[in-house]
Amino acid sequence: MFYDYTVLTRKGEEFKLSSLKGKVVLVVNTATGCGFTPQYAPIEQLYQDYHDQGLEILDIPCNQFGGQAPGTDDEIHAFCTLNYKTTFPQMKKSEVNGPNELPLYTWLKAQKGFEGFQEHQYKALLEKMFSEADPDWASKPDIKWNFTKFVVDRAGNVVARFEPTADMAQVEACVKALL
Numbered sequence: 001m002f003y004d005y006t007v008l009t010r011k012g013e014e015f016k017l018s019s020l021k022g023k024v025v026l027v028v029n030t031a032t033g034c035g036f037t038p039q040y041a042p043i044e045q046l047y048q049d050y051h052d053q054g055l056e057i058l059d060i061p062c063n064q065f066g067g068q069a070p071g072t073d074d075e076i077h078a079f080c081t082l083n084y085k086t087t088f089p090q091m092k093k094s095e096v097n098g099p100n101e102l103p104l105y106t107w108l109k110a111q112k113g114f115e116g117f118q119e120h121q122y123k124a125l126l127e128k129m130f131s132e133a134d135p136d137w138a139s140k141p142d143i144k145w146n147f148t149k150f151v152v153d154r155a156g157n158v159v160a161r162f163e164p165t166a167d168m169a170q171v172e173a174c175v176k177a178l179l
Contacts, residue, residue, distance in 0.1 A: 002017055003016075003017050007091045025058060031146035033070065036122075060096070062094060064097060076093065111158035
């Protein structure tokens with residue numbers, strides 16, 4: 001269950017997800033040097049618009065995709081607050097795939113696997129890159145790239161997974177429906 005997991009804050013303190021019971025949670029793996037990095041702006045807007053109604057955001061920076069989240073946790077935080085005026089909490093930079101992935105991500109991916117990229121300017125590029133690396137890439141639940149989002153309802157159930165190519169209006173509609 002979602003509430004059984006813990007993650008580390010950017011300061012290295014344990015953060016128990018059980019403290020989010022009764023909230024709608026958007027879990028997103030982020031990066032500061034990615035073509036999808038501008039999504040920080042609509043994610044911050046979601047936080048501003050819906051936090052008082054029960055939305056929480058778990059921002060988990062990850063450097064596994066093209067090395068696009070370089071720097072320390074404090075440097076990443078400074079970049080986000082300076083460039084995107086983010087106010088939601090950021091967790092410690094972590095892995096979301098492979099032998100060192102956060103247990104939370106093992107669970108999230110088991111709840112909602114990859115279902116394909118939505119139409120987007122980067123869709124063909126991503127599909128080509130993954131197909132060349134692994135012919136079976138589309139059948140695996142792994143996180144494919146930065147800014148993959150999971151939406152968790154107030155009872156701790158994963159109700160949706162949005163790839164980075166998803167329109168943020170779809171993410172907002174999902175969150176709003178659960179609040």
